[in-house]
Amino acid sequence: MLLLKKKRCLEKFMEQANQQMANVQQLINDVEFAQVQLQVVNGLKAGNQALKELHQLMSLSDVEQILEDTRESVAYQKEIDEAIAGSLTPQDTTAVEQELDDLLLSLDKELPDVPTHEISANRDRDEVEHRGFGGGGGADEESVVLQQSGIRLYDGPNRTSFENGVIKLTTHRLIWTRSDAYEDTAFLALPLAAVLNVRVEEGGGLVRSRTPKIVVRLLTPAALHNALTSLPHPLPWTERWLSESDRRSQDGRSSMYSVVAQSSENHIKLGFTRTGHREFEQALQEVLVAKVWAASVRPTRPGHSSRSYGSVGIGAIEKQQAARIVRTDQSLEEAFDDLNKLMSRAREMVALSRTLAKRSQEVKGGDLTTNETAELRAAMLSMGVMDDSVIADSRASSNSAAVYMGKSSSSFHTQLAKQLSDLLTPLLSNPRGSSGTGCIDLASAYCRLNRARGMQLVSPEDLLRACCLLEREHLPIRLKRFPSGLLVLQLATENESRTLESTARIIEERSSLTADELARFTGVPLLLARERLLAVEEAGLACRDDSVAGLRFYPNRFLTEA
Incomplete structure (x- = not known):
């Protein structure tokens, strides 16, 4: 009999040891799962931080610039491939042979003798004045301010065939000529009256072959027409911009000016393949501020009357109206530019x-x-x-709700709070046990929300701010903070006293209970089960037994049997 009692005692001890081992193993599993959740949260934090840093390093303008440089490189490579792989057509061969024959015939002609008499400079001076340079001083005098070589022209973002040229900045215009031209017989000119503003677009960056550019923003054709007509006096080249159909000058000579087809772009770019873009931009800004072309004083010349008939009568009224229209156009352009800057700030x-x-x-x-x-x-x-x-x-006061209530009421966090409520309300309203699962810890809610959102992840800070808005938006879930600092989301209809009574009833039915056993029985997280048991103990409905076997709670016999 003694041996049987000893055997039963040993079996009972072994059963208790096995049960304790199972409890320890379950605790280990719960701790490992909590560590996995912590790693997930840390990984999401690191991912969000990496996305923020990536957005700071790579903005939308940088991506567009890379795409533009890529298009330029592809177009340039395509030109090289066509030049290498292409062959001359019969028409090209005939044209080349004809040009070669003309060159050979020109070599056979006798060259003229060098004149021995002095050449008159009147014709050269008239030609210079016809082009717009020189003069007797004042607003008519156009002089070169700065000159740069190795300039490439862009029509908006598109690269043109005008490359490796020379850009001249004068007091009135921007003039581009080819670098291999012996004379300025062919050039592109842009009046500075058409320039609204300029800015520098630096080179380098992610694409090392990218050249620095000066972006010249232009007025609309209608605004340019108004600007030219409002000048206090006509310049030699303004009529060629105002009337494209006029192909002949007043003296019968062929016009040296023509207006190219209008572009749909509102800006051009000057690509500087060599250095000097900073100096050119500074000089251009100074010339634009000076506005020499708009000077109202015109010098008198010998043989010409100094009286200006455009300053009185109908001509003066028309010029005043045109000047008013120009100021309105410039004000509108500057207003929209300022609006874009305001939106960015x-x-x-x-x-x-x-x-x-x-x-x-x-x-x-x-x-x-x-x-x-x-x-x-x-x-x-x-x-x-x-x-x-x-x-x-x-207006936040000291008696505001816990957990940072009212810190943010932006529309983003409001929408996030509604999404969180729509996601968790069905889960919390569907009980799986007698006590229900009317709450969830914030870490689990964070993981569930980011899984549901897919690639549109949110940060823990945004989730916390959204949770603070649940009560203000009258949503069916609320944020609760336990004394230990644990944050959970629970239904707004959750009754604290009813939860305590149901937990105390489970302890009474099972004689004793640990946090692990309550978590498995009710299906709630381990940390939340422990908080519930501590709340039951604080309410006086349970007593604890803290030993080497763990923390176990028993019914409070002093309350029920006294």
């Missing part, structure tokens, strides 16, 4: 408004009154900023 303005609200609250030493809040909102609206989070932050 909107985020900085919002941050500035938040700083001002915080400093106002610190200076006052307390919460802002209703009048002060209205005044702050009016000041923000006058700057074009409307962010309710600034007002919410300035």
Whole structure:
């Protein structure tokens, strides 16, 4: 009998040991699962940080610039391939042979003798004045300010065939000529009156072969026409821009000017294959500020009357109207340019408004009154900023709800809170046990939300701010914080006393209970099960037994049997 009792005692001890081993193994599994969840959260944080850094390094303009450089390289390589692989057609062969014959015939002609008398300079001076250079001073005098070589022209973002040329910046125009031309018999000219603004587009970057460029933003054709007609006096080349059909000058000679077909782009680019783009941009800015072409004083010349009939009568009225239209066009262009800059700085303005609200609250030493809040909102609206989070932050009081309630009320976090509610409400409303699963820890909710969103991941900070808006938006779930700091999401209809009673009833039915056993029985996370048991103990419905075997809770017999 003694041996049988000893055997039964040993079997009972072994059964208890096996049960404790099973509990330890379950705890190990729960800890490993918690570590996996922690690694997932850390990985998502690192991924979000990497995405933010990538967005900072690679903006949309950089991507567009890379694509533009790629198109340029492909077009350039295509030209090289066509030049290497192509062959002359019979027409090209005939044309080349004809050109060679003409060259040979020209060599047979006798060259003229060198003149021994002095050559008159009147014709050369007239030719220079006809081109727009020289003169007796004043607004008619066009002089070269700066000259650069190795210039490539772009029609907007598109590369043209005008390459390796010379750009001349004068007081009135931008003139491009080919570098191999012996005389300026053929050139491209752009009046500076058509330039709205300029900026530098640096080279290098991710594509090392990219050349620095100067982007010249232009007026519309109608605005350019108004600008040229509003000049206080006509210049030798303005009529060629105003009337494309006029192919002959007044003296019967062939016109040296022609207007090219209009482009759909609102800007051109000057590509600098060599250095000097910074100096050229600075000189161009200075010339644009000076506006020599718009000077109202015109010098008198011998044999010409100094009286200007365009300053009185109908001509003066027309010029005033044209000048008013030009100013309106420029104001509109500058307004849209300023609007784009304002939109790009909107985020900085919002941050500035938040700083001002915080400093106002610190200076006052307390919460802002209703009048002060209205005044702050009016000041923000006058700057074009409307962010309710600034007002919410300035009026946040010390008795606000826990867990950062009211920190952000942006539309993004509001929509995120609604998505979170739509995702978790069916899960929390579907009980799997007698006590239900009406709550979920924040880490599990974070993992479920990011799995549901796919590639549109959110950060833990955004999730926390969205959870703070659940109660304000009257959504069916709420954020709760336990004394230990554990954050969970639970149904708004969750009754704390009913949860405590159901947990105490489970302890009573099973004689004793650990956090692991409660987690397996109710299907809730281990940390949440432990918080529930601690809450039951704090309410006086259970007692603890803390030993080497772990923390175990028993029914409070003093309360039920006393």
